[in-house]
Amino acid sequence: MPLLPEGEHPNAPAVGMEVPTGTLELPPALAAAIGPFAGDPVAMAQKCAGDWGARFLFLSLAGCHPDGGGLSVSFGAAVVREVLSSTPAPVIVGGCGDEEVDARLFPAVAEAAGRPVFLSYAEEKNHRLVAGAALAYGHGVVSWSPIDINMAKQMNLLLADLGFPPDRVLIDPLTGGLGYGMEYTFTIVERIRLAGLSGDAALARPILCHLGDAWKAREATDASEGAWGDAGARGPRWEETTGLACLAAGADLLVCRHPSSVARLSGAAWR
Amino acid sequence: MALTAIDIYKLLPKTNCKECGQPTCLAFAMQIAAGKASIDLCPPASDEAKEKLSAAASPPLPKVTIGTGEHEVVLGDETVLFRHEKTFYHPTAIAVSIRDDASDEEFSSRLAAIRRLSFERVGQRISVDLVALRCASGEAGRYARAAAAAFEATGLPLVLLAPAGPLAAAVEAVGPSRPLLAPPPEDLVPAAKLAAERKLPLRVRARGIEGLSVALADARAAGASSLVADPSPETPREAVTDATNLRRLAILGRVRDLAYPSAFDLGGGFPDPFLAAALLVSKYGSLLVLDSADPADLLPLLTLRQNLFTDPQRPIQVEAGVYPIGAPSGSSPVIITTNFSLTYFTVRGDVEAAKVPAHLLIADVDGMSVLTAWAAGKFTGESISKMLAECGIADNVTHRTLILPGMVARLSGRIEELSGWRVLVGPQESSALPSYLRRLPPAAFLPVHA
Numbered sequence: 140m141p142l143l144p145e146g147e148h149p150n151a152p153a154v155g156m157e158v159p160t161g162t163l164e165l166p167p168a169l170a171a172a173i174g175p176f177a178g179d180p181v182a183m184a185q186k187c188a189g190d191w192g193a194r195f196l197f198l199s200l201a202g203c204h205p206d207g208g209g210l211s212v213s214f215g216a217a218v219v220r221e222v223l224s225s226t227p228a229p230v231i232v233g234g235c236g237d238e239e240v241d242a243r244l245f246p247a248v249a250e251a252a253g254r255p256v257f258l259s260y261a262e263e264k265n266h267r268l269v270a271g272a273a274l275a276y277g278h279g280v281v282s283w284s285p286i287d288i289n290m291a292k293q294m295n296l297l298l299a300d301l302g303f304p305p306d307r308v309l310i311d312p313l314t315g316g317l318g319y320g321m322e323y324t325f326t327i328v329e330r331i332r333l334a335g336l337s338g339d340a341a342l343a344r345p346i347l348c349h350l351g352d353a354w355k356a357r358e359a360t361d362a363s364e365g366a367w368g369d370a371g372a373r374g375p376r377w378e379e380t381t382g383l384a385c386l387a388a389g390a391d392l393l394v395c396r397h398p399s400s401v402a403r404l405s406g407a408a409w410r
Numbered sequence: 411m412a413l414t415a416i417d418i419y420k421l422l423p424k425t426n427c428k429e430c431g432q433p434t435c436l437a438f439a440m441q442i443a444a445g446k447a448s449i450d451l452c453p454p455a456s457d458e459a460k461e462k463l464s465a466a467a468s469p470p471l472p473k474v475t476i477g478t479g480e481h482e483v484v485l486g487d488e489t490v491l492f493r494h495e496k497t498f499y500h501p502t503a504i505a506v507s508i509r510d511d512a513s514d515e516e517f518s519s520r521l522a523a524i525r526r527l528s529f530e531r532v533g534q535r536i537s538v539d540l541v542a543l544r545c546a547s548g549e550a551g552r553y554a555r556a557a558a559a560a561f562e563a564t565g566l567p568l569v570l571l572a573p574a575g576p577l578a579a580a581v582e583a584v585g586p587s588r589p590l591l592a593p594p595p596e597d598l599v600p601a602a603k604l605a606a607e608r609k610l611p612l613r614v615r616a617r618g619i620e621g622l623s624v625a626l627a628d629a630r631a632a633g634a635s636s637l638v639a640d641p642s643p644e645t646p647r648e649a650v651t652d653a654t655n656l657r658r659l660a661i662l663g664r665v666r667d668l669a670y671p672s673a674f675d676l677g678g679g680f681p682d683p684f685l686a687a688a689l690l691v692s693k694y695g696s697l698l699v700l701d702s703a704d705p706a707d708l709l710p711l712l713t714l715r716q717n718l719f720t721d722p723q724r725p726i727q728v729e730a731g732v733y734p735i736g737a738p739s740g741s742s743p744v745i746i747t748t749n750f751s752l753t754y755f756t757v758r759g760d761v762e763a764a765k766v767p768a769h770l771l772i773a774d775v776d777g778m779s780v781l782t783a784w785a786a787g788k789f790t791g792e793s794i795s796k797m798l799a800e801c802g803i804a805d806n807v808t809h810r811t812l813i814l815p816g817m818v819a820r821l822s823g824r825i826e827e828l829s830g831w832r833v834l835v836g837p838q839e840s841s842a843l844p845s846y847l848r849r850l851p852p853a854a855f856l857p858v859h860a
Contacts, residue, residue, distance in 0.1 A: 142689065143651050285781075317710060318531070319752065322717035325692070326494045333492075355841055357759055358709060366526060368706030380688050380710040384718070387650075387692035407685055409647055 141332070141389035142409055151410040153392045154382075154401050155195035155231075156187040157351060160218060161202020161210060166360040168374035172398050180218050181225045188228035191398040192405060195229040197259070197349070198222055203244055204235035212243045216251035223253050231257040231281060231309075231347075231394075238265065245269050249276040257281055260311050261298065263290075270301045279307035281347060286313045286323045288330050288342070295341040309392065310344045316352035316359070317381045324348065325388045332389035345391035353378040354396060375399045383407060413463075415443040421459035422452065429453060471660040474611050474636050474671050476503070476540065476590045477567025483539045485638060485696040486671035491661055494722055501719040502690065503697045504711065505540035505569045507677045510556035510576075511547040517556065521563040523703040529712065532726060532755050536712040538566070540590070542677070542699040543580070545572030550579035558583045569613070569699060571675070574600040581608060590638070590697075592673075598625055599632050606633030613673050613697075615640040619655060623668055638697055639670040646686035649674055650693050657694040671696030684711075691715050726751040727777030732801050733758065736767035740808040741855045743847065745836065746771040746794060747815055748783045757840045764844035769806060773797055780815045791824025798829045808857035815840075 141152075158180050165174060176183040180198065187193040200215045202208040219232055232248050234241040242265070245258055249272035259281035261269040266282075273280045282298060284290035291310055298308055310331060314324045328346055335343035353359055359377035362370035375397045382393050382404045393408075395401050419439035430451040432438040441447035442463060449455055449463040473487035483503045490496045506527065508520050521541070528537030541560050545553045553576035561568055561584050568589040570580050574597040580589070585608055592613040593601035605612035612634045616625035622639050629637055641652040653672045660669035674690060676683035677699055684707055687698050691714050702708070720726060727749045735758060747757045749772045761768050773793065775783035783789035798804070798812065810831045814822055816838035825833050834854060837846045 140654055140693075142647065142693065143654055144647070318713040318717060319756065321714075322493075322720060322722075325718060326492075326722060329492055330494055355839075358713065366529070366705060367709050368704055372704075372706040373709065376684070376706055376710045379684075380714050383685060383688040384692050384714060387689050403685065406682060407646065407689060 142387060142407070144409070148410045150391070152386055152390060152408040153194040154404045154408055155197055155392060155394050156191060156193035156398070156401055157394050157396050158183045158187060158196050158198045158222065160198075160200055160215070161204065161208030166354055166374055168360070168371045169354060169397055171371070173396070181221050184222045184226050184228070188226045192401050193228065195231065195392070196222070196226070197231045197233055197394040199233040200235050200244060200248070201233070202235070203240050204237045205240070207235060212240065212247050215244055216247040219248050219256070220251045220253060223256070231259050233259045241265065242268055246272045249273060249278055252276065252278065255279065257309060262294065263297070266294065266297050267301065270298055270303050273307070274301070274303060279309065281309045281311045282344075283311045283313065286315070286320070286327050288327055288334070291327070291331055292339070292341045295344060299341070305340070305344070308344050309347045310342070311347045311349070314348040314350065314352055314381070314385065316350070316354070316356050317377055317384070318356050318358060319352065321381055321384055325384050328385060328388035328390055346389065347392040347394065348382070348385040348390040349394045350378045350381045350385070350400065351394065351396045353381040379403045413443065415440045418442050418463060421456070421462060423454045423456070425454065427454065470664055471657070471669055471671065474638055476588060476611050478588050481539070481566055483567055488657070489661065491657065493718065497721040497723065498719050500696070501715045502695050503539045504708070504715070505542040505697065505699045506538050506703050507542040507544050507571075507699055507701050508560060509544045509546045510553045517559065518563065520703065521560060525564055527703060527705060527708045529709060531713060531716060532751050533728060534716065534726070536716050538708060540569050541566050542569040542571055545576045548576070550576040554579035554583040557589070561587050571699070573597050577601055578604055581610070585610070595625065598628060602629040602632035602634040605636070609636075611636040611638065613638050613640055615642050617642055619652060619668065626667060626670065637670045638673040639668070640673040640675065643674070646682050646689060649686050649695070650689045653690055653694040673697040675699045677701035687711055688714060692718060725777040728754045728772060730772050730774035732803055732806070733770040733772060735761045735770050736765070738767040738769050738806070740806065741852070741857070742767045742769060742807065743813055743850060743855060744769045744771060744803055744807060744811065745813045746773060746797070748773050748775045748778060748780050748789055750775070750777045750779045753779050757843065760840045760843040761847065764847040766847040768847070769803060771797060771801060771803060780817050784818045789818060791821045791828055794821065794825050795828035798831055809855040810858050811854050
């Protein structure tokens with residue numbers, strides 16, 4: 140069981156933070172905490188890995204998405220290079236989500252990265268491109284599936300078929316925020332972890348949960364409902380509760396958006 | 411795990427002697443498997459059969475009830491360790507504390523705050539279940555009056571956290587409301603006798619699972635039987651570890667002497683109560699006492715509980731049909747989505763947020779989300795066109811334009827072909843609906859002259 144002092148837990152779960160790029164619409168509670176840094180990925184990266192205690196960074200290149208700011212691929216690669224040289228913290232680089240742009244972005248990022256990173260994410264359609272770029276430059280890959288244990292397994296088998304080293308693969312099972320699908324993620328994380336522990340090699344990979352979806356919940360940001368209590372406190376609580384449920388299910392890596400979640404969740408990232 | 415009829419049949423004498431009132435041993439085995447008959451009805455049964463079947467018949471974790479009527483709280487009665495194995499049956503009960511030494515004014519405003527910890531979410535009521543009354547005054551009379559006032563004001567069952575004297579006085583005042591007696595460890599035996607005499611549930615508190623095995627035996631010896639076990643951990647990690655081990659002992663180990671629902675007092679200076687509470691809702695906490703009455707704490711915890719204790723096999727769904735949002739007219743937009751309650755409430759919330767009156771068509775897809783329903787072949791060009799024709803929307807609007815969820819844009823051609831309606835592809839995410847709806851050109855909804 141996760142969280143319990145039994146069996147070997149050589150590695151405590153790692154709590155990291157998202158470093159955004161491009162145009163941002165931050166809810167007030169989030170803007171208050173990360174607003175001054177969110178526009179400058181390098182400064183944000185240093186702040187996350189420094190004062191805010193993130194053990195790894197998820198550098199999202201959503202800014203390169205046509206609707207996310209339309210930053211160029213070369214700009215994205217440059218940001219990766221600068222962030223990697225500005226902090227020793229491990230980094231996962233997230234694509235922008237647009238198929239055509241990512242087809243050029245992932246190879247550029249793989250080449251620009253001065254040290255090994257993880258590329259996020261490979262899924263059925265693009266896994267040859269992403270895995271190829273990662274293999275060529277010694278990076279890892281995050282394998283994505285839509286809250287479906289069979290597709291999670293199939294993704295890892297596809298990567299294995301490409302000869303991708305299993306110890307450089309993380310599983311992203313798609314994390315629904317509290318109240319908006321979190322229980323589906325909770326059950327899939329438990330099932331993936333149990334399968335991996337009881338001998339299913341294709342599922343024996345660390346599991347990564349993005350907590351950002353929690354901020355899409357009305358209850359996390361809506362200040363008009365007086366009965367729900369102070370929205371400033373509720374937002375971070377919503378992300379924290381999503382993270383605690385993921386830890387209880389057995390997640391190995393959590394990506395937070397609010398600094399207070401990093402501190403709070405690290406208090407439950409037990410070895 | 412529960413034994414099947416065949417497993418039980420193998421243990422029976424198989425002589426069809428009918429002493430149990432059943433025509434054959436196999437029929438009797440089926441009765442036992444369904445929990446409708448007990449092995450005691452079969453005198454010739456072997457000792458092994460009696461021992462195995464009496465344990466197997468009752469659930470691995472006994473049921474404990476607190477309170478009565480609509481506010482009754484049920485703890486325990488669980489059969490699996492992971493929700494995906496079947497389901498969890500009884501959500502973690504949450505009690506918020508109040509002190510009997512508060513001034514009248516503080517006391518009533520605190521009760522009002524506790525009453526407000528009740529929310530409507532996805533068509534369900536989620537709320538705090540109990541009031542935990544702490545005896546800080548040490549006076550039996552004052553404590554009993556506070557108990558009566560708390561029950562009177564909230565109607566919620568009480569957790570009576572008090573030494574023997576005040577506890578007895580409170581039971582006189584609110585006994586019929588079936589409170590949970592929660593004495594300190596040193597007053598366990600007198601409280602157990604009181605619980606036995608009044609047939610009330612009792613919280614047994616001791617240090618760790620070893621301490622509990624002794625204290626639970628003492629409580630049973632004093633005649634109490636409806637018990638919840640509090641291993642009084644000192645840290646959140648200890649709490650989750652104890653809760654998990656107690657549940658495993660019951661469900662996997664079938665250790666009857668420790669098989670009780672778990673209870674945790676996360677108030678009174680317990681470190682990081684919110685973190686502990688969220689982890690215990692996720693992992694085997696049956697009853698939690700919290701000192702916080704802040705909705706910013708309780709709403710996420712109650713939502714977490716609502717999520718994890720939903721039966722994975724039966725997603726919550728809403729009635730299919732046409733739902734007017736705001737006061738829609740003949741030229742208001744028509745939007746379609748599916749009858750999974752989370753989808754319905756999310757989309758409805760976003761349409762309301764857009765402040766654009768609209769007709770919301772909810773398709774019957776056995777409670778799946780848009781993408782899942784499409785993948786399962788329940789949300790198709792055919793089914794949507796059929797609904798457009800049969801649900802009567804054509805009489806409510808003068809235009810023939812349908813807004814389709816962006817995730818299933820590929821269906822638009824088929825729908826236009828089959829239904830004759832014009833299809834606009836809406837956003838991928840419901841959260842983008844407000845901006846999408848506000849930017850819609852009115853020309854899209856001009857009357858058509860069929």
